[in-house]
Amino acid sequence: MADGGWISRWPVIRQLKGEDGRRDAARSARTDALRPRTEEADTVARSVCPYCAVGCGQLVYVKDGKVSQIEGDPGSPISRGRLCPKGSASKQLVTHPGRQTQVLYRRPYGTEWERLDLETAMDMIADRVVRTRRETWQETHEGKEVRRTLGIAGLGGATLDNEENYLMKKLYTALGAIQVENQARI
Amino acid sequence: MAECHPVGFQWVMEARLRGAKVFHIDPRFSRTSAVADRYLPIRAGSDIVLLGALINHVLSNELYFREYVLAYTNAATLVSKRFQDTEDLDGLFSGFDPETHRYDPSSWAYEGDEESEAEAAGADSYGARGAGASARPPSDPTLRHPRCVLQILKRHFARYTPEMVDELCGIPPEDFAELAEAITANSGRERTTAWVYSVGWTQHSVGAQYIRASAILQLLLGNMGRPGGGIMALRGHASIQGSTDIPTLFNLLPGYIAMPHAHRHEDLAHYLEMEGADTGYWGNRRSYLVSLLKSWWGDAATEDNDFCFDYLPRLTGDHGHYATVMGQIDGTVKGYFVIGENPAVGSANGKAQRLGLANLDWLVVRDLTLVETATFWKDGPELETGELRTGDIATEVFFLPAASHVEKEGTFTNTQRLLQWREKALDPLGECRSDLWFYYHLGKRIRQRLGDDEIDRPARELTWDYPEMGEHRDPSAEAVLREINGTGPDGRALSSYRELAPDGSTRCGCWIYCGVYADEVNQAARREPGSRQSWVAPEWGWAWPANRRILYNRASADPDGRPWSERKAYIWWDAEKGEWTGHDVPDFDLRKPPDYEPPDGARAEAALAGTDPFIMQSDGKGWLYVPSGLSDGPLPAHYEPHESPVLNTLYGRQSNPARRTYDRPENPYNPPGSARFPYVFTTSRLTEHHTAGAMSRSLAYLAELQPELFCEVSPQLAAEVGLVNGGWATIVTSRTAIEARVLVTERVRPLRVQRQIIHQVVMPYHWGYGGGGLVTGDIVNDLLPVVLDPNVYIQESKAGTCAVLPGRRPRGQALLDLIEEYRHG
Numbered sequence A: 001m002a003d004g005g006w007i008s009r010w011p012v013i014r015q016l017k018g019e020d021g022r023r024d025a026a027r028s029a030r031t032d033a034l035r036p037r038t039e040e041a042d043t044v045a046r047s048v049c050p051y052c053a054v055g056c057g058q059l060v061y062v063k064d065g066k067v068s069q070i071e072g073d074p075g076s077p078i079s080r081g082r083l084c085p086k087g088s089a090s091k092q093l094v095t096h097p098g099r100q101t102q103v104l105y106r107r108p109y110g111t112e113w114e115r116l117d118l119e120t121a122m123d124m125i126a127d128r129v130v131r132t133r134r135e136t137w138q139e140t141h142e143g144k145e146v147r148r149t150l151g152i153a154g155l156g157g158a159t160l161d162n163e164e165n166y167l168m169k170k171l172y173t174a175l176g177a178i179q180v181e182n183q184a185r186i
Numbered sequence B: 001m002a003e004c005h006p007v008g009f010q011w012v013m014e015a016r017l018r019g020a021k022v023f024h025i026d027p028r029f030s031r032t033s034a035v036a037d038r039y040l041p042i043r044a045g046s047d048i049v050l051l052g053a054l055i056n057h058v059l060s061n062e063l064y065f066r067e068y069v070l071a072y073t074n075a076a077t078l079v080s081k082r083f084q085d086t087e088d089l090d091g092l093f094s095g096f097d098p099e100t101h102r103y104d105p106s107s108w109a110y111e112g113d114e115e116s117e118a119e120a121a122g123a124d125s126y127g128a129r130g131a132g133a134s135a136r137p138p139s140d141p142t143l144r145h146p147r148c149v150l151q152i153l154k155r156h157f158a159r160y161t162p163e164m165v166d167e168l169c170g171i172p173p174e175d176f177a178e179l180a181e182a183i184t185a186n187s188g189r190e191r192t193t194a195w196v197y198s199v200g201w202t203q204h205s206v207g208a209q210y211i212r213a214s215a216i217l218q219l220l221l222g223n224m225g226r227p228g229g230g231i232m233a234l235r236g237h238a239s240i241q242g243s244t245d246i247p248t249l250f251n252l253l254p255g256y257i258a259m260p261h262a263h264r265h266e267d268l269a270h271y272l273e274m275e276g277a278d279t280g281y282w283g284n285r286r287s288y289l290v291s292l293l294k295s296w297w298g299d300a301a302t303e304d305n306d307f308c309f310d311y312l313p314r315l316t317g318d319h320g321h322y323a324t325v326m327g328q329i330d331g332t333v334k335g336y337f338v339i340g341e342n343p344a345v346g347s348a349n350g351k352a353q354r355l356g357l358a359n360l361d362w363l364v365v366r367d368l369t370l371v372e373t374a375t376f377w378k379d380g381p382e383l384e385t386g387e388l389r390t391g392d393i394a395t396e397v398f399f400l401p402a403a404s405h406v407e408k409e410g411t412f413t414n415t416q417r418l419l420q421w422r423e424k425a426l427d428p429l430g431e432c433r434s435d436l437w438f439y440y441h442l443g444k445r446i447r448q449r450l451g452d453d454e455i456d457r458p459a460r461e462l463t464w465d466y467p468e469m470g471e472h473r474d475p476s477a478e479a480v481l482r483e484i485n486g487t488g489p490d491g492r493a494l495s496s497y498r499e500l501a502p503d504g505s506t507r508c509g510c511w512i513y514c515g516v517y518a519d520e521v522n523q524a525a526r527r528e529p530g531s532r533q534s535w536v537a538p539e540w541g542w543a544w545p546a547n548r549r550i551l552y553n554r555a556s557a558d559p560d561g562r563p564w565s566e567r568k569a570y571i572w573w574d575a576e577k578g579e580w581t582g583h584d585v586p587d588f589d590l591r592k593p594p595d596y597e598p599p600d601g602a603r604a605e606a607a608l609a610g611t612d613p614f615i616m617q618s619d620g621k622g623w624l625y626v627p628s629g630l631s632d633g634p635l636p637a638h639y640e641p642h643e644s645p646v647l648n649t650l651y652g653r654q655s656n657p658a659r660r661t662y663d664r665p666e667n668p669y670n671p672p673g674s675a676r677f678p679y680v681f682t683t684s685r686l687t688e689h690h691t692a693g694a695m696s697r698s699l700a701y702l703a704e705l706q707p708e709l710f711c712e713v714s715p716q717l718a719a720e721v722g723l724v725n726g727g728w729a730t731i732v733t734s735r736t737a738i739e740a741r742v743l744v745t746e747r748v749r750p751l752r753v754q755r756q757i758i759h760q761v762v763m764p765y766h767w768g769y770g771g772g773g774l775v776t777g778d779i780v781n782d783l784l785p786v787v788l789d790p791n792v793y794i795q796e797s798k799a800g801t802c803a804v805l806p807g808r809r810p811r812g813q814a815l816l817d818l819i820e821e822y823r824h825g
Helices: A011-016 A030-032 A091-095 A119-134 A161-173 B006-017 B031-036 B048-062 B067-073 B147-155 B162-171 B173-185 B207-220 B240-245 B268-274 B281-300 B302-310 B322-331 B350-357 B372-379 B380-384 B434-451 B455-459 B475-487 B700-705 B715-721 B813-824
Strands: A041-049 A057-063 A066-074 A104-106 A136-141 A144-156 A177-182 B024-025 B038-040 B195-197 B231-233 B335-339 B364-369 B396-401 B410-413 B418-422 B573-574 B579-582 B679-684 B710-713 B728-732 B738-746 B751-753 B756-758 B761-762 B800-806
Touching: A011 B067, A011 B147, A066 A091, A091 B700, A104 B231, A104 B372, A119 A136, A119 A144, A119 B335, A119 B364, A119 B396, A119 B434, A144 A161, A144 B302, A144 B322, A161 B240, A161 B281, A161 B410, A161 B434, A161 B455, A161 B475, A177 B240, B006 B031, B024 B173, B024 B281, B038 B173, B048 B147, B048 B162, B048 B173, B048 B207, B067 B207, B162 B173, B162 B751, B195 B207, B207 B231, B240 B410, B268 B281, B268 B302, B281 B302, B322 B350, B350 B372, B364 B372, B372 B396, B380 B813, B410 B475, B418 B738, B434 B455, B579 B756, B710 B715, B710 B728, B710 B761, B715 B738, B715 B800, B728 B813, B738 B813
Parallel strands: A144 A177, A144 B335, B024 B038, B195 B231, B335 B364, B364 B396, B679 B761, B710 B738
Antiparallel strands: A041 A057, A057 A066, A104 B396, A136 A144, B410 B418, B573 B579, B679 B800, B728 B738, B728 B800, B751 B756
């Protein structure tokens, strides 16, 4: 930083004198005192960007039980700390106000959403799976054993974890549901 | 790539700084075009003409890498006398049945294999790997026999000329020559060329054959299994590769093992006999499948009961996504789970999707926001047109909020097959839960409701015990990953798929992932910084299989095991140590010497020679010609998209004769050759948004950066139609009409095709009517028909036809009237 009194250190003066405003001459006492909020995080989790399949490393900073920042992980040999506009905005993905946090239910022919607690919803869904499976069970098809249901189908996105896909396929298959599909086909 | 995989694209820019020449071939001028050395606009749907002409150029000028081709591909193999090419049958291969629109591929076989079991492949029969062929078929190493693969290739591709590229792709001969010169000059011992593609190649009614064409070119040029070579599928979602490896796909079990088929498979022994050859690594398929069955049914799976093979439900045909939607409309599908997916916006022919949703008994949607698939009954476009009424829709809808990627732990598999473990940063809010939680607890509840009935036995006896953690009793994702990895007779984690046994003594949930938990350590969680390891970076995450970063890397050395050149050294044979070594994990038997010759009767990997790098193939060769496993031909042939304004001048067949169509009222097609739909239409993505928009439209930063749906048109098209920059355009197909802002730009170049000017309309498809989006817009995928590639049942999203009108689209009944007018004139 330039020598002299506070006026001569004022960024505007320094830039008018010809110093490069994109470098040190942009700094003021206030900006020097600013600290990144990542420094104050309680914890940092090593994560991976959830958008495209490049798999950029992310560092997820948490302060007071909330995500305070998501940064690129400089250690990643794939991304070297960089993130694209989507990856850079992913803190908003996990904190934006449009995220739903409650179970909603629309009854047949209903015109509005209703509230339902999670436990009730889980029981109702389990009941429907068991009932529909039983009602649509096929032991044979064209004289061949098939032991399946065509009454229950599933479609998953491709941001599911491997472990999630594994349990899904395992459960559906054991129930005889075969129309199990994923974005990976589409 | 710069547009949709920007951070990956930094490596292309690095390569360019080091002298690589970058060509961008795309109907759309994007951020990639802006920084490429050469941008070649191409007519959507014509890429096989271009690739075929490059193959022809390489073959007719003898520019192929002869030593590589001779040793590592099936160029010398002789094909059956019964095989007839598209050259003989004007665009058909032998074996076509015009009644069923399917091929009987038995005549495509290698000589001597004709009598073996061959059935028209397709997603419902062979899964991803294809059937087998002989390990040592008859061959002619001089490559002169008229029925050897190389000669068949020469004849097949002879009509793919630069003139045809000019006529069908709109790429002039001088541009073609520059591309052909660049790829051949940059292939061989000292140099390699890579091809990178995305859904612009796959989403066609002949999509699998686009990739095949690229594979032929890369094999001929010796660019497979070598550093800087390859064919890179840039996949669009964080774990779409994982969703294929551990598939939630109807035709596959984990690790690309085909689901059993009612008409093809009786019991385990019969299944194993029918599903491929005994040579190459698929020869071990009993070990892979039995270990999976043991993993799922544990002690209930015994040798006496075929390891519960009968517990697997049977397929009888196409049970893919679009067949499922038609089943919903027809009333056979009653209940539907949609998990982190938004078919009401993201799938082709959105109206058919929503009509299907409206005809269910019950629907479960799990997502971060209220996506359109959850709210179609409240705000879908069919309500505005009067085709649906909320009060008439009987579907019971459950919306369950999901945990985000930072609120759960688990692995993604990225586009290079790399598994990366994500640590959990914090608990999810409110009633948000992971999908792992949902399926585990749903499974528990369902099992509690089952009785003694025989049909309940597979679910009752399923292994379903995972440690529960925390306040929400989340199942342990690490325990699931460890089950995927597999365990030995001692209960310890296995370290390699080579340890899997055929007798039921090992368990493994996905054989290609075996080793991800080697030494009881979560290898996917490894995070040695890139700066502290080699350029291959083997200690960051874990790549399947066996942490190999380049597949088939035996091909990076010559037949004697020496690097093709110092510059391109990667894996080589160390004669002193008697093993393969190099920068990566060898994708080969570590101690199999280059001069190994298999004894008679050898099976599995032992049946492959020391010079056979393509170890998953039954003959260890890269297949220039595919004798079985494809449903629309052993070689790629150019067919026009189902909807095209251009005549196929290569053959007397306009479109892929084996493509799958759905002739139903919900899915009308533009009439062939109709002058009412004169423009080529294709869809695309933008950096600032993600697929159907559920993960981007609701983010303020991204919504502000790209606030509105638009169509890019050339000044010539704007003048022809009367479009004004910043104004509105209406795009019409037989499915619907949508409106978009107009961006008039010279980036879009009209193409001269068959002596006429073809205009292309390119639209990003990220918008929808709701979904918690801060920005909304019409659904571009609503314009698309459902017409499918016959191998993998992917839809043709990337090439169709449309009409363009100035101004906004009509509303209500008037919209339906407009579509009727266009369909029937």
